[in-house]
Amino acid sequence: MNDMTSHEAVTACVLVIGNEVLSGRTQDAxxxxxxxxxxxxxxxxxxxRVIPDIEAEIVDAVNHCRxxxxxxxxxxxxxSTHDDITAQSVAKAFGLGFGTHPEAERRLLAHYGDNANAARMRMAMTPEGADLIDNPVSVAPGFRVENVFVMAGVPVIARAMFDGVKGELKGGKVLVVKTVSTIGISEGMIGEQLRAVQAAHADVDIGSYPFLKFGGFGTNLVVRGEDAAxxxxxxxxxxxxxxxxxxxxxxxxxxxEELK
Incomplete structure (x- = not known):
């Protein structure tokens, strides 16, 4: 990846946490x-990154990436199960206390009523001082501590949570993205020439994505940069x-059919 900007880019890391993803039981979306x-x-x-439900692994990843x-x-x-340890691990990463968040508790009690049991109420526990992330799908909230946003793994809930917080995010300049493709030309046929084009245009990033179509090779060349010209x-x-x-x-x- 080339340095395409003269200013500091706004960056993010996504940490997918769960043994079920690593085992192949669940496909991450x-x-x-x-x-x-x-x-x-x-x-x-x-x-x-995809990391297991192991406290030390989560703590190390959160601290490195934040x-x-x-x-x-x-x-x-x-x-609400025994292997759901992300919240307490994030608390440990920040050196914060971990306990019941009053507003999260209120929401869960209002939602579950007489069906509010100990397992469900565990979802009200957050690091001390965390800001809640609303969950319009199933009520149990996510939370934010400084620059770390902790969300559910179920895709429909994760998307709803992200929709609720994206207005808080400060983005950078949106990239201009254009693609030039060709059929019958493989990466191996243009590798050195492509290297020269990239060197001549250091202010953009050029990605090469080979594919198969009708039994033959082709290549999509994707150009990304901040300046349209x-x-x-x-x-x-x-x-x-x-x-x-x-x-x-x-x-x-x-x-x-993409080959990579």
């Missing part, structure tokens, strides 16, 4: 959603590169 939504806000997802990135978003591990200039050189390689450049992405 939150990374893709959060990356797309944060990109729209001018926030660049610089790292994603110091390195503008924002950290965690998903998973804030339910610089993105367009890189696209012009990519088209010339494709022509020189014997291919036909196509404006926009060509759908196919």
């Amino acid at each position: 939150n990374i893709n959603y959060l990356a797309r939504e944060l990109t729209k806000l001018g926030i660049r997802v610089a790292e994603c 110091a390195k990135y503008t924002y950290v978003f965690t998903t998973g591990g804030i339910g 610089k993105v367009n200039a890189a696209c012009t050189d990519l088209k010339a590169m494709i022509v020189a390689a014997g291919g036909e450049p196509i404006d926009g992405e060509t759908e196919g």
Whole structure:
């Protein structure tokens, strides 16, 4: 990744927490959603991790990432079962007390009524001083401590929680993104030429995404940058590169089976 800006970028890390994801029992859908939504806000997802339900692992990841990135978003591990330890782990990462949040308790009691048991009320526990993140789907809230947003792992709830907090986020400049594609030209045929185009356009980032279509190879070349003129200039050189390689450049992405 090239340094595309003359100012400090606004960055984020997504931490997916849960043994069920690592075992393959559950397929994560939150990374893709959060990356797309944060990109729209001018926030660049610089790292994603999937980590187990182990306190020391969660503490280490939260502390490393909150110091390195503008924002950290965690998903998973804030339910009512014994292996839901994200909230207490985040408290430990910040060196904060951990206990029942009065407003979270009020919401859960109002929602569950006579069915409010000890397991369900565990979802009212947060780090001391945490700000709640509303959960319009199933009431049990997430929370925020400084630049760390702790959300549910269930995708529909995670999305609802994120929708509630995205207005609080301070984004950077939204990137201009354009794609030039070609069919019949593989990465291996243009690797060195592509390296030269990237070197000539250091203010943008060029990603290469090979695909299969109709049994043949093709390549999508995605250009990202803050300056539309610089993105367009890189696209012009990519088209010339494709022509020189014997291919036909196509404006926009060509759908196919991606190979990476």
